[in-house]
Amino acid sequence: MSRSDAVTALRARVAGWQRHEAPAWPVVGLGLEETADSPAAGRLASGALHEVLPEAPADFAAAAGFALAISSRILRVRDGHVLWVCPGARGRRAGSLYPVGLAGFGIDPGRVVRVEASRPRDLLWSLEEALSHASLAAVIGILADGDRSYDFTASRRLSMRAAQSGATALLLGSRCGLDMATASQTRWSVASGPSAPAHYTGQAVPGLGSPRWQVRLVKSRAASLGLWELEWNHETLSFRLAAPLAGRAPLRHAPGLVREPAGGHWTAA
Numbered sequence: 001m002s003r004s005d006a007v008t009a010l011r012a013r014v015a016g017w018q019r020h021e022a023p024a025w026p027v028v029g030l031g032l033e034e035t036a037d038s039p040a041a042g043r044l045a046s047g048a049l050h051e052v053l054p055e056a057p058a059d060f061a062a063a064a065g066f067a068l069a070i071s072s073r074i075l076r077v078r079d080g081h082v083l084w085v086c087p088g089a090r091g092r093r094a095g096s097l098y099p100v101g102l103a104g105f106g107i108d109p110g111r112v113v114r115v116e117a118s119r120p121r122d123l124l125w126s127l128e129e130a131l132s133h134a135s136l137a138a139v140i141g142i143l144a145d146g147d148r149s150y151d152f153t154a155s156r157r158l159s160m161r162a163a164q165s166g167a168t169a170l171l172l173g174s175r176c177g178l179d180m181a182t183a184s185q186t187r188w189s190v191a192s193g194p195s196a197p198a199h200y201t202g203q204a205v206p207g208l209g210s211p212r213w214q215v216r217l218v219k220s221r222a223a224s225l226g227l228w229e230l231e232w233n234h235e236t237l238s239f240r241l242a243a244p245l246a247g248r249a250p251l252r253h254a255p256g257l258v259r260e261p262a263g264g265h266w267t268a269a
Contacts, residue, residue, distance in 0.1 A: 025075045025166045028070070031238020044160045045222070046074060047166040048185040049159040053173055055191035055214070060172075062192035064142075065105075066213050069232055069239065071138040074168050076237075079138035081111045083130045087144035088118040106237040120149040124158075131161035131169060143173035143267045155182035187219035193229055193242065212233060212242050 025047035032042035044050065050070070054063040056141050071082050082098060099109040104183045106165035115121035120143070127141045139162075143150055150173065162169045171184070191214040197206035 004234075007139040011115055025163075028073050028077055030068045030070075030073055030236075031236060031240060032234065039266070044070065044168075045185050046078065046168045047162050049155060049162055049169045049171065049183060049185040051171050051173065051182065051184045051219075053187070053189055055189050055216075058172070059191045062213055063172055063265070064212075065101075065144065065232075067140055067190070067214065068102065068105050068107065068127045069211075070170060072107050072237055072238075074138045075107065075111075078137040078166065079167075080135050080167070081113055083113050083115060083126075083136055083139045085117060085123055085126050085130070085140065086142045087120070087123060087147075088116050090126045103231070104234060106234075120144055122172075124149060124154050127169060127171075128157055128161055129181070131158065131165050131167050132163060133167070136165075136167045138168045138170060141172065143171065145174055150182075151180070151201055152182055155250065156182055159183040161184075168187040171213075184219065184220055186217065186223075189216040189218050190214070191216075194233075 021165060025045070025193060028044040028046050030042050052063050054060045075082070097109075097114060102109045102112060115126055117126055123143070127139055130136055130139045146233065150171070155171075158169050158171070161174050193212035193214045195209035195212045198209040199206045213230050214227070215230050216227045217223065221224070229242040230239045232238075233240050
């Protein structure tokens with residue numbers, strides 16, 4: 001076979017792969033279907049690759065919480081476990097999980113498997129291999145700071161594995177690491193938002209409210225881009241558009257006490 005014939009046969013083979021239709025996996029509802037302004041029309045494609053990056057380095061925890069909230073919604077439509085793959089000690093140190101926090105998102109800690117990869121290429125290999133197992137519902141990977149091993153080819157491999165198995169891949173990375181062309185279905189930029197104070201009976205000082213994120217959809221194949229402020233509903237285990245915070249009235253300080261010069265008694269000022 002000549003070189004031109006080999007190239008022609010290879011092109012025909014690749015074209016056959018591209019014409020192959022992936023199975024139709026269920027769409028994940030974010031709980032915002034009734035809202036016209038919801039991101040991605042309130043739905044997220046499962047069996048696909050989605051990228052989540054913090055708006056700033058200090059927003060990594062917010063981005064991780066957003067990814068876990070999405071995983072909670074994925075578990076509503078697909079049985080299985082969640083795989084959490086993070087770098088080793090030399091990578092990002094914020095890869096530990098808090099079981100009580102997982103329960104707050106409606107995720108059973110017993111359904112989460114944590115894997116620590118010592119090298120960046122081992123992390124990507126773990127993600128790719130995990131996406132081939134039908135027992136997993138979602139795979140979450142954390143790219144180490146300064147990692148350059150994730151590129152278009154790596155994203156294409158992850159996207160194809162996810163499309164074949166139906167498991168959803170969520171990749172967390174820094175802004176500089178994901179500021180490039182990839183094969184992901186969506187790309188989200190997440191920042192932490194101020195939560196509304198929660199008032200409890202018998203407690204004078206309000207406590208922390210539900211988690212809030214300022215979410216910006218910077219890339220999507222099926223939806224319009226935009227910016228939204230989302231809040232997690234612990235009761236329905238879904239997202240909702242956050243209500244704007246009302247203006248707070250200034251605190252009223254208790255009157256001070258002064259001593260009367262004549263009698264020496266203390267009176268309110």
